[in-house]
Amino acid sequence: MASSLPPRSSYLKKENAGTARREMGLKVAPRRNVLSAINNGEANGGAPSAPADGGGAEAAPVVEFGGREDVERLLAEKMKGKSKNDFKGRNEQMSDYIKKLRACIRWYMELEDGYLAEQEKLRSTLDAENSRHTELEAQLSNAIEELKAANLDLTRRCESLEETLNREKSEKLIAVESYEKEKQERESAERSRDVLTVELERATHDAKRFSEQLKMVQDTNKRLQEYNTSLQQYNSNLQADASKSGETISKLQKEKSAMMETMAALRECHNSMSSQLESSRASQQEAIRVKEELRKEVECRRAESKQVRDDRDHAVAQLNSLNIELATCKEQFGRASKECECMSTKVSALEETCNTQQEQIQTLQKQLAVATDKLKLADVTAIEAMTGYEEQKEKIKYLEDRLAHAESQIVEGDELRKKLHNTILELKGNIRVFCRVRPLLRFDGDSNGPEGASISFPTSVESAGRAIDLMNQGQKLSFSYDKVFDHNASQEDVFVEISQLVQSALDGYKVCIFAYGQTGSGKTYTMMGKSGIDQKGIIPRSLEQIFKTSQSLESQGWKYSMQASMLEIYNESIRDLLAPGRPNSFDMTTSKQYTIKHDSHGNTTVSDLTIIDVFSIADVTNLLEKASHSRSVGKTQMNEQSSRSHFVFTLKISGSNENTGQHVQGVLNLIDLAGSERLAKSGSTGDRLKETQVSVCFL
Numbered sequence: 001m002a003s004s005l006p007p008r009s010s011y012l013k014k015e016n017a018g019t020a021r022r023e024m025g026l027k028v029a030p031r032r033n034v035l036s037a038i039n040n041g042e043a044n045g046g047a048p049s050a051p052a053d054g055g056g057a058e059a060a061p062v063v064e065f066g067g068r069e070d071v072e073r074l075l076a077e078k079m080k081g082k083s084k085n086d087f088k089g090r091n092e093q094m095s096d097y098i099k100k101l102r103a104c105i106r107w108y109m110e111l112e113d114g115y116l117a118e119q120e121k122l123r124s125t126l127d128a129e130n131s132r133h134t135e136l137e138a139q140l141s142n143a144i145e146e147l148k149a150a151n152l153d154l155t156r157r158c159e160s161l162e163e164t165l166n167r168e169k170s171e172k173l174i175a176v177e178s179y180e181k182e183k184q185e186r187e188s189a190e191r192s193r194d195v196l197t198v199e200l201e202r203a204t205h206d207a208k209r210f211s212e213q214l215k216m217v218q219d220t221n222k223r224l225q226e227y228n229t230s231l232q233q234y235n236s237n238l239q240a241d242a243s244k245s246g247e248t249i250s251k252l253q254k255e256k257s258a259m260m261e262t263m264a265a266l267r268e269c270h271n272s273m274s275s276q277l278e279s280s281r282a283s284q285q286e287a288i289r290v291k292e293e294l295r296k297e298v299e300c301r302r303a304e305s306k307q308v309r310d311d312r313d314h315a316v317a318q319l320n321s322l323n324i325e326l327a328t329c330k331e332q333f334g335r336a337s338k339e340c341e342c343m344s345t346k347v348s349a350l351e352e353t354c355n356t357q358q359e360q361i362q363t364l365q366k367q368l369a370v371a372t373d374k375l376k377l378a379d380v381t382a383i384e385a386m387t388g389y390e391e392q393k394e395k396i397k398y399l400e401d402r403l404a405h406a407e408s409q410i411v412e413g414d415e416l417r418k419k420l421h422n423t424i425l426e427l428k429g430n431i432r433v434f435c436r437v438r439p440l441l442r443f444d445g446d447s448n449g450p451e452g453a454s455i456s457f458p459t460s461v462e463s464a465g466r467a468i469d470l471m472n473q474g475q476k477l478s479f480s481y482d483k484v485f486d487h488n489a490s491q492e493d494v495f496v497e498i499s500q501l502v503q504s505a506l507d508g509y510k511v512c513i514f515a516y517g518q519t520g521s522g523k524t525y526t527m528m529g530k531s532g533i534d535q536k537g538i539i540p541r542s543l544e545q546i547f548k549t550s551q552s553l554e555s556q557g558w559k560y561s562m563q564a565s566m567l568e569i570y571n572e573s574i575r576d577l578l579a580p581g582r583p584n585s586f587d588m589t590t591s592k593q594y595t596i597k598h599d600s601h602g603n604t605t606v607s608d609l610t611i612i613d614v615f616s617i618a619d620v621t622n623l624l625e626k627a628s629h630s631r632s633v634g635k636t637q638m639n640e641q642s643s644r645s646h647f648v649f650t651l652k653i654s655g656s657n658e659n660t661g662q663h664v665q666g667v668l669n670l671i672d673l674a675g676s677e678r679l680a681k682s683g684s685t686g687d688r689l690k691e692t693q694v695s696v697c698f699l
Contacts, residue, residue, distance in 0.1 A: 065107045071416065074100055075423065088462055098427060105420050112413045119406045126399045133392045140385045147371075147378045154371050158364055165357050172350045179343050182336055189333070206281065207256055214249065214287065245305045252283070252312050255319070275322055279315040286311055410556065411660050418507045425500060432482040435468065436494060438522045439487040457486055491529055495541045502542045505653055506549055506560075508664030510602070512671065513538065519675030527647075527672040528624070539649055539670045543620045546653070546668070557659035563652045564620060565611045566627040567594075570645035577627035577647075578610040603667075611652075624649075647672040 065071060077097070286307055437455060456469045458478075468484055470477040483497055498513060505511045515523035515538075529537030536544075550560040566577040574594040595607040614620050631647060653666040 065104060068416075071104055071108075071420075074104055075419075091462060094427060098424060101420060101424050101427070105417065105424070108413055108417055108420065112410060112417070115406050115410045115413065119403060119410065122399050122403045122406065126396060126403065129392055129396055129399070133389065133396075136385060136388065140382060143378055144382065147375050151371055151375060154364070154368055158368065161357065161361060161364060165354075165361065168350060168353060168357065172347070172354065175343055175347055175350065179340065179347065182340055182343070186336065186340075207253070210283075210287065211253065214246075217287070218246070241305050245308055248309060248312060249287075252315065255316070275318045279311065279318055283308065283311050283315065407556070407659065414556070421500070422504065422507070422509070425504065429482060434483045434485065434494075434497065435479070435481040436485040436489065436522065436526060437468065437487050441520065457484065491526075491534065491536060491538075491541070494526060495538055498538055498542070499545055502545050502668065503549070505651075505666040505668040506546060506553075506655070506664075508655070508666045510667045510669075512669040513542075514669075514671030514673055516673045517675075521675075523675070524672055527670060528628070539624065540617075540621070542668065542670065543651070544617055546651070547617050550655070553655075557657045558655055559658075560653060560655040562614050562654075563611045564614045564623055565606075565609050565650045565652075566623060566648070567606065567609060568631055568645040568647050574606060575630075575645070576608075576610050577630045578612060578623060580610070614651075620651075646674050 065074075454471045456471070458464065458467050458469060463480070466482065466484055467478060467480045470479070485494055501511045501513060515527050517523050525537065527537045527539055529535045529540060546562070550558070550562075553560075564578075568575045568577055574596075576592070576594070579592075592608055594609065597605050597607060599605075612619075612623065614623070627647075627649075631645065649670040651668040651670075653664070653668065655664040655666075656662070
């Protein structure tokens, strides 16, 4: 199993700043020759130095970091004092340097944990202050709204009462004016009645005088009858007419006396009495005129008598009219009296209502004063609340500033962590080869004969965990690697060494991990694993780490999008394992022709390859199951399910941070190579032989 990591170069892209990108590609480490040296020279071309003094590694000094200057001083430190061929000394010096870097990383991780804890504390404090501030604002708003509603209600009630009071006052004023008007009319009627009484008495006196004058006229007529004997016949006629007129006058006098009695009883009808008085005066004047005309001319008496009859009829008509008017006046006076009593009752009721409303107005004025005091108190409370609000705003601003400062420190710490992490990986080597030894199988013992073969693991300081010794037919073969896993190593132990490379993919680097070995050596088991938590391989564990880490980085403002593709290379042909409607068996006649392309930025793409967006580990698991059913496998003497093709899983990672404006693009290539077995052991013939030859050709 080998892992390939291109030269470490940050792939972070900030806005308006173009950082250089390293070309990354699929790299395969050359096969090591038997008994070759572990490291064949200094990778960075350092100056030669003196050989190592001792054989064992010295204990690393305890390193303490006081700030960023100590870290930068450590990063600027160069290895010196060791010769080019002193691998042991250089290894010890590099181990000390790696230990210092690990201590630095631990210090930064502790510092980052402290920043994160302080950030969470500040955020919780900020949330609590915001919730408390929101509650205070809600309470203040509710109190203000209640006071406004109460004030508005009181204002409306006051306006309604004022309108009612004004309306009652206007009605009362109208009633009082009507009462005053009726009172004036009644006083005027009484004054008119008194005047009519005086005039009636005067008319009675004139009527008596008129009667006396009438008697004098009768006496004068008798003397004229005696004096005018020659005209007796003519005078007799005139006397008859005069007697008739006298009777008529007598009747009129009787009617006048009755009318005067009626007028005396009904003194209220002043208009009728005035008209009768005028008629009486007219009749009196007419009688005097008749008397004078009788004295002058007898012929005019007939005309005067006729005039008297006409005046009588007119007087009777006027008398009837006066009687009707008198009755009407009585009715109007009765109605006016009733209305006056009703108005008096209404005035009393209005006075009581006015008094009640005055009391209500006084009560409302007191309530308004209380509400005004409450409103003033609410204003004072609002001012205090606003003061507290301003203080809370200042406190929130202070906390936000501290939070922003902590976040900036976290960002700086994360950048430094990435730098230190990648520095460590560079020191370990951009291209590393791991070896995993599987347990012995049944055919391993049978194929080696009686002498057998054994594998041992050196325990020396320079070779512990990084070399194996193979004893075969009495010959010892030694092999060195960057890391060796024995047959007791679990899937978790293998992934611990690989996890650092997976983290680099999230940091924006191109990472390639592939497994190589003979058929049945455990490549697919190491990469894919089996069902069960402890049996998971590198691919599912890497994806779990990527999704888990990307979710934890969301709190720092990072957002990631991922795209997955899967293909296999079978007999020099590329097959898309995620193509829609793809059959389980391979058909060369229906497969597409895919082309591998490389751009100037070091990106490698395959034309027409199916790329699917993934959002969770479940999505990737389903894709892996689909691809496993479509992958080419075959049976050999060494493996029932031997992988006959190269399996390539590619995960493209794009991340962005809106808070810092950072963008990263990483690629994780996980490859399970086809088996490279010995034909004598695998027994491959025909297609299997051709597949083996092609697989070896690719290597």
